Each structure stands twice: as structure tokens, then as C-alpha cells.
Amino acid sequence: MSLPTPSSSARAVVTGASSGIGEALAESLARRGHSLTLVARRQDRLRALADRLAAQYLVTVDVEACDLSDRAHREALLAKLAHVDVSILCLNAGFATYGGLAALDPAREREQVELNVTAVHDLTVALLPRLLERGSGAILITGSTAGNQPSPYNATYAATKAFANTLAESLHGELAGTGVTCTLLAPGPVRTEFAEVSHLGKVEEMLPAFAWVTAGEAAEAAVRSMASGRRRVVPGATAKLQNIGGQHAPRSILNPILRKVYGGMR
Numbered sequence: 317m318s319l320p321t322p323s324s325s326a327r328a329v330v331t332g333a334s335s336g337i338g339e340a341l342a343e344s345l346a347r348r349g350h351s352l353t354l355v356a357r358r359q360d361r362l363r364a365l366a367d368r369l370a371a372q373y374l375v376t377v378d379v380e381a382c383d384l385s386d387r388a389h390r391e392a393l394l395a396k397l398a399h400v401d402v403s404i405l406c407l408n409a410g411f412a413t414y415g416g417l418a419a420l421d422p423a424r425e426r427e428q429v430e431l432n433v434t435a436v437h438d439l440t441v442a443l444l445p446r447l448l449e450r451g452s453g454a455i456l457i458t459g460s461t462a463g464n465q466p467s468p469y470n471a472t473y474a475a476t477k478a479f480a481n482t483l484a485e486s487l488h489g490e491l492a493g494t495g496v497t498c499t500l501l502a503p504g505p506v507r508t509e510f511a512e513v514s515h516l517g518k519v520e521e522m523l524p525a526f527a528w529v530t531a532g533e534a535a536e537a538a539v540r541s542m543a544s545g546r547r548r549v550v551p552g553a554t555a556k557l558q559n560i561g562g563q564h565a566p567r568s569i570l571n572p573i574l575r576k577v578y579g580g581m582r
């Protein structure tokens with residue numbers, strides 16, 4: 317099993333490429349010679365990254381500014397991608413909200429479901445038949461350790477990531493033998509803009525430095541795992557612990573512990 321052979325006409329599409337893990341995924345793929353289509357809302361950031369990667373790795377990098385939480389924007393993006401030979405699809409854009417569900421802004425909660433769930437599903441459903449047709453391709457879906465567990469005060473996010481985790485692992489099984497792979501990236505704490513966007517003020521002081529991985533480490537582990545056709549990649553010791561606890565500890569024990577942890581994070 318390996319990643320599709322890089323070619324100047326094929327593109328690795330990376331969503332959420334303007335920051336954090338997505339930006340690092342783009343760099344890991346460019347380093348391996350893959351030309352890219354970078355997707356996010358902040359076009360200036362995408363443009364600057366595209367120029368740097370194109371110069372440094374001699375690949376072609378296209379930029380598509382798109383609000384993936386907006387159905388019309390998604391349709392416009394897919395219309396453009398209809399003319400592109402997509403060989404790799406990294407569905408990574410996402411954000412979280414923290415707080416009691418009843419107190420959170422319903423519009424922001426909906427936006428989270430649109431981005432973390434519906435956009436991931438729409439892009440997968442639209443592009444998977446073409447990956448299968450070309451007989452060689454790789455999908456990466458960024459879920460989370462949060463998707464394995466109940467997460468009081470982080471309920472919508474955890475539910476969206478349960479969807480992402482399950483979609484990715486189900487597809488992994490479904491695609492066996494097709495030449496197309498699907499890998500779940502299930503990170504724990506990664507130092508990116510995620511905490512700031514999620515207004516998670518206290519997370520920096522709650523977690524010691526060694527508990528974090530960098531976006532570069534998470535992305536490199538993800539791309540290596542795609543290349544070897546793995547089902548799930550969980551970068552870093554904290555995430556590995558969360559991964560086991562979230563999947564195997566009884567809910568009756570996890571729920572009160574995580575209520576305390578997530579309740580204290582804001």
C-alpha cells in the first residue's frame with residue numbers, strides 16, 4: 317500500500333489548510349511531491365502557503381477560498397473540483413465549542429455540525445466515486461479522540477467527531493482491495509489555533525507541555541499512516557491514552573471524570 321504516485325496533473329485536496337494540522341498536512345504532502353488544492357476561508361493565508369510550498373517543493377498549489385459550513389459554497393467548490401484529478405482528499409477543517417449545550421449559540425452549534433459532519437460527508441460522497449474510478453487514491457478524515465467518548469460541555473463537538481471517526485473507519489473497511497484507502501486521524505491535544513477559536517482559555521495551563529504534539533508531528537504521522545494504508549492514527553502519548561480510555565473505559569466512570577475535566581477547561 318502506498319500513496320498515489322504524485323503527478324503534476326493530480327491534486328491532493330486539503331481542507332482547513334490555512335492553519336494548524338491542515339497547513340502541516342499540506343507541507344507533508346508537498347514534500348513528497350504532491351501538487352495541492354488548499355481549501356479554507358482565509359484566502360490570504362492560503363495564498364502565502366501556496367507560494368511558499370510551490371517555491372520550496374516545486375509543486376503546483378491551487379487555492380480555493382471556501383466556507384465549508386455553507387452549502388452553496390460547498391457546491392461551488394465541488395463544481396470546480398469536477399475538473400480536477402483529485403488523488404488525495406484530506407478532510408480536516410473543523411472547530412469545537414465548549415460549554416453547556418443549552419447556553420451555547422444555536423447558530424454556532426449548527427455551523428459546527430455543517431462543517432465537521434455535513435461538509436465531510438458531502439465531499440466524501442462527491443469525490444469517492446472518482447477516486448475509485450482512477451483506481452488509486454487516499455482519503456484522510458480528521459476526527460478526534462473526543463469522538464470515542466462522552467464529552468460533557470463539549471457535546472456537539474464530540475458527537476460530530478464520533479461521526480467523523482465512524483465514517484472514516486467504516487470506509488476503511490469498505491474500500492479494502494479497491495486501490496483507495498481511508499485513514500482516520502484521531503488527535504488528542506495539538507498546538508494550533510484550535511484552543512483560541514474554541515475559546516478554551518484554560519487548556520494551556522491545564523495540560524503540561526509534554527502532553528501536546530505539534531501540528532507537524534500530527535501531520536507527518538497522518539501522511540505516513542495514509543501511505544501504509546492504516547485504519548487509524550493517534551499521534552502522541554496523551555492521545556493514545558485518551559484513545560484507549562475513551563473506547564474501553566465504562567461510560568459510568570468516564571462521564572463524571574470528563575464532566576470535571578471539560579467543565580474546568582473554559
Ligand SMILES: NC(=O)C1=CN([C@@H]2O[C@H](COP(=O)(O)OP(=O)(O)OC[C@H]3O[C@@H](n4cnc5c(N)ncnc54)[C@H](OP(=O)(O)O)[C@@H]3O)[C@@H](O)[C@H]2O)C=CC1
Pocket residue numbers: 331332333334335336337338355356357358359382383384385386408409410411412431458459460461502503504505506507508509510511513531
Ligand atoms: N488541535 C487539537 O487539539 C485537535 C484538533 N482536532 C481537529 O483537527 C482539525 C484541524 O484543527 P486544528 O488544525 O487543530 O485547528 P485550527 O483552528 O488551527 O485550524 C482549523 C482549520 O479549519 C478551517 N476552517 C474553520 N472553519 C472553516 C469553514 N467554515 N470553512 C472552511 N474552513 C474552515 C480554518 O481555516 P479558516 O479559518 O481560514 O477558514 C483552519 O484552516 C479539526 O477538525 C479539529 O477538530 C482534533 C483533535 C485535537
Ligand SMILES: N[C@@H](C=O)C(=O)O
Pocket residue numbers: 459460461462503504505
Ligand atoms: N482531542 C481534543 C480535540 O479534539 C480534545 O480532546 O478536546
